[in-house]
Amino acid sequence: MNNLPEELAKIVKEVDAQIAPRLAQIDEQVVFNQAKVLKAYVDNAVAESDLKGTNGYGDDDEGRDKLERIYAQVFQTEDALVRPQFVSGTHTLAVALEGNLLPGDTLTYLTGMPYDTMQHVIGLTPDKRGTFIQKGIKFSHVPLKDGEVDYEEAEKVLKRDRPHIVVIQRSRGYDTRPSFTVDKIKTMIAFVKQVSPDSLVFIDNCYGEFSEMHEPTEYGADFMAGSLIKNAGGGYAKTGGYIVGTHETIENAACRLSAPGIGREEGATLTNMHDFYQGFFLSPHTTGEAIKGMIYSAALLEKLGYEVSPKWNEPRTDLIQTIIFGDPQKMIDFTKQVQKNSPVDSFVDPIPSAMAGYEDKVIMAAGNFVSGSTMEFSADGPIRPPYALYMQGGLTYAHDKIAVTNAVKNTFFK
Numbered sequence: 001m002n003n004l005p006e007e008l009a010k011i012v013k014e015v016d017a018q019i020a021p022r023l024a025q026i027d028e029q030v031v032f033n034q035a036k037v038l039k040a041y042v043d044n045a046v047a048e049s050d051l052k053g054t055n056g057y058g059d060d061d062e063g064r065d066k067l068e069r070i071y072a073q074v075f076q077t078e079d080a081l082v083r084p085q086f087v088s089g090t091h092t093l094a095v096a097l098e099g100n101l102l103p104g105d106t107l108t109y110l111t112g113m114p115y116d117t118m119q120h121v122i123g124l125t126p127d128k129r130g131t132f133i134q135k136g137i138k139f140s141h142v143p144l145k146d147g148e149v150d151y152e153e154a155e156k157v158l159k160r161d162r163p164h165i166v167v168i169q170r171s172r173g174y175d176t177r178p179s180f181t182v183d184k185i186k187t188m189i190a191f192v193k194q195v196s197p198d199s200l201v202f203i204d205n206c207y208g209e210f211s212e213m214h215e216p217t218e219y220g221a222d223f224m225a226g227s228l229i230k231n232a233g234g235g236y237a238k239t240g241g242y243i244v245g246t247h248e249t250i251e252n253a254a255c256r257l258s259a260p261g262i263g264r265e266e267g268a269t270l271t272n273m274h275d276f277y278q279g280f281f282l283s284p285h286t287t288g289e290a291i292k293g294m295i296y297s298a299a300l301l302e303k304l305g306y307e308v309s310p311k312w313n314e315p316r317t318d319l320i321q322t323i324i325f326g327d328p329q330k331m332i333d334f335t336k337q338v339q340k341n342s343p344v345d346s347f348v349d350p351i352p353s354a355m356a357g358y359e360d361k362v363i364m365a366a367g368n369f370v371s372g373s374t375m376e377f378s379a380d381g382p383i384r385p386p387y388a389l390y391m392q393g394g395l396t397y398a399h400d401k402i403a404v405t406n407a408v409k410n411t412f413f414k
Helices: 006-043 062-074 089-098 116-122 151-161 182-195 247-257 272-303 328-340 397-412
Strands: 079-083 106-109 138-141 165-169 200-204 223-227 241-245 307-309 320-324 362-365 378-382 388-392
Touching: 006 062, 006 272, 006 397, 062 079, 062 241, 062 272, 079 247, 089 116, 089 200, 089 223, 089 241, 089 247, 106 151, 138 151, 151 182, 165 182, 182 200, 223 247, 241 247, 272 307, 272 320, 272 388, 272 397, 328 362, 328 378, 328 388, 328 397
Parallel strands: 106 138, 106 165, 165 200, 200 223
Antiparallel strands: 079 241, 223 241, 307 320, 320 388, 362 378, 378 388
């Protein structure tokens, strides 16, 4: 980071000193989570042959089955489904939920309205084709109160609707409310089990894996899912998703992913197993690097007078950093600078445009090695008030620091 304006260089130095103790805490968290993952690999006797993958039907794929046992051990669940056939996080969530819902069942979101792409899956947009609602599944949600779960209203909704599945969305999506920590999710799970004991609790864990020392499945969640081109893939996975949970929820999801009678028994892994194994092993470290990058970003942008969430010293439960610009042009200008400091496609000029699954135009900076990966440094957001940009931490803290500092310099210190 050469040629910084004197004022910015001074601010960066102040930020480095300010956040040093917080970065040390993240390093401790990484060691804790890495130990969990290493133990699972050793306990399951991972062999070089497990990394090879299969083709055709994918029958008798011991490497695939072993990796699923590793996921189940790490997340402390009965079973897991980890497959390259999941095309995105939204697809993974759709499979997990639809596989465990029947016509007439109710799906209830405890944490407010779901984000844009899941609204399409459920059928809350004009196009109902193929949606849950078209298939006879009912939907309800509990509006948030000041960014938190409204437990008084939630009790009314759960007792009225008796949902088969209650969804807890850990990360904020395109919302400005705080993401929910595992401690808060633990309270939510206990509440649901008390008020509506027959309901299954599902966790949308996208962006959350290894962001804390514990996961929601350790506290009674029935099943949980996420994308492999976010945290769990460690920057190595090029596609895929995972579902962890009870045997019953996993078997039901597997039938929805493939077909009844086939379930989890088939599904070629091709060349993905090496990336899946190495990525999950590196995930605690890579997630830690991303979080450190966002801590730095929060401290730097806050010193420049911008509203950020979470703040640099607040607890973190994912790798998303929200920056509220309050002005569409500033948001667009900063996003363009993020792209210019990306290792791939740095020459591309991001422009707001329509994007499948979203109601507003979206601007996205994502010069990544894996297309669409949010485990790598990226930034995106809908062009709508309050003009909030959602930045995700990258593969290395060094890259995040360099890129964000350069983006600040070229946006605000011209």
